[in-house]
Amino acid sequence: MQPEKKMKLRRNLIFSSVAALLALNFIIGARVYSDSVKSRRDRLSVYQSLELFSQVLNMIHREYVDADKVAYRDLIYSALRGMVGSLDPHSEFLTPEDFKDLRDDTEGSFGGLGLVVGIRDGFLTVIAPMENTPGARAGIMPGDRIIKIEGESTEKMTLQEAVHRLRGKPGTKVTITIQRPSTGMVRELTLTREVIEVELVRDINGKKEFPLIDRNVGYVRISQFGEKTARELRAAIRKLKDNGMRGMILDLRWNPGGLLDQAVEVASVFVPKGTVVVSTRGRTLFQNSVRRASGPGDLLVTQDGERMPLVVLVNLGSASASEIVAGCLQDLGRAVILGEKTFGKGSVQSVLPLPDGSALKLTTAYYYTPNKRCIHREGIVPDVVVPIDEDTERYLLLKRTPGGLDSLPENERVRAEMVEDIQLSRAVDLVKGLLRFQERVVRANSG
Template identity: 60%
Template structure:
């Protein structure tokens, strides 16, 4: 009786197992069929033919145009940074990283479903017109930017030097909209500048150097290395690295900049995607810390994005620098450029950046160690002073007013470095080793 019951129980369990296994298999098969590419491609082909035959203007569209439009829509629905680039757009991207192109000089992205200015580039039409970080571009040439991709916006904003473009901006902090008619210029970008907007790099008070990195292009690390060499030759004891209003750029340049302050082999950033090939660790490969441990303060604000956030996050995690200013933009996703056979390309989000301590940057940003906020008036004055000829273009009264406005973030950075250097000097004097040296020096 007991044995019969046991056999019956085993048979029941086996039957249940077969039933569950069959159900799982059928569900997987059904799900696979539902997600198969072939029925979807068939639907796509049917719709395309319907458009060609029955749309009132269907005869004006080629198959190539319809497919490319579909690709643009497909990529734009994935996330704000993925896009299908026509050959001309791909060429524009190449020109961006080489530091020369034609347009109005504003870097834009999609934030909260709005076309938003990450940062204006110094001494460009957009910069001189007063367009600022966080401004929303609501219309371009009378067309609403709702559902407009970044690529579409950039294509309209750019053009031959000397031509004009009309746009409307909205500033959330004031609730005001403004119309602009801007004349396009050939945009040439110096990636690394000194406090005077030049490339002379004089040493400041207390032997503190200042370097501003405006963007991470192909020569940024090379230009930074040259700047550091000039400052070290003057006896630099501390550095302010200004990444405010830096919209980012090339990942390899972010690593190359970071490694100039780190020992060889130190982890800088990790990119993690869905596959093993998309998960990559980037380590410092240079000749070591160029400053030999001298203190650094990195300035950031809401206009610091992407590659700028990688540098700030790395140096913060490794306790190599003090990060001062405001929370950064939070653009920490990796876009891979996949060139296609006809000269077009995909910009596809394939991974996210993580700092050495595995903090995610995307949509979080970098929180500064020391928060120092600026007002709109202070920001405007700082940007005017940065622009070559900005002060000279003002009348005497406005020039005096702009010159009188402080830069609280830079001032605080200089105070922090001065304090660190003073403490290091005093610690050396009053440490046990310093006391022994004083006693030895006092002996007859």
């Protein structure tokens, strides 16, 4: 190539590089300028909004007709409740009194009705009644709405306020009005509060003996995810294996959830160590996390190293930690999920203390299954859908509660005693079918 052409080519290359750099610099500069302008506008908007808030606050304080309702702290707390409550049903501003109640809930015992509640579609809704509690014995079911507490509408109550009113000294009474959306039935119940103590892991008879329910099929019911749930589950599986278990049913129906750590530990009983169980994702990196299985790995294996079939039962009363376990085992192909769609409570609430003793309970992330499915509002759809009608569900709940059927009239009690748990029956059939399939595969491979 001639020297002139080389020089011209080099000049063109240098010119193109400089032009590209200038263009990139212009784009970055424009973006920075745009962000800066946007930031200034946002700050200006905040200042203007705060000025408006301050004006309204002072106008109310100065001119509202009832002077005893306009203390600055009360007005500001009310405004904060409204602001945070508008975000979602699980976020709320907690006054110092509410924050103390929340701490008491996690640190001590309390009197209550045994109802796990949440806000759904704007209504105070029962997620699940705990077994052998006043709410369960009264026949309250998942999805029922509590529309009044002591004659007062719950329409504008925060979740924390409603929970506070339902709880109280053991032995005291509280009157609630229940509405069942599917039938429109409305009834008023007066219940006596009790100290709520829940057995976490039980067998088919509500005890801790763990017999096989059909020759070689084991059954374990988890009522809630408390501090000892995973430990008790491992002990139950050891008993069942000693009795000759070759396949298992894990019943998470009417389990409203509990501790995240226990959900991860329970899932760890059935999957290899290091497997992703659940992840959380929020707006900040601090809220993003991945929880993996720990421990020795899958305990449901035979002496030959074959994985035992596992069926997990779920329904509308299965929420939060229950959905984490079911979603994990479903995504990993470790279990067949059978029953009805779960509740869909898959959000993370962080409690952020504030200087005056109040706190902000704020949704900061969502839970995701190993296959990145969002649990919140979506729930877990079973692999095998087996619906049951409301009467059957109510009778099954009462049968699980010692003395529960005694609350029924005699003719209805006889009918309830004859009700079949078709979801459990289908689960047993499914485990037996999977065992037969495994046997055929083994025979084919050995032949």
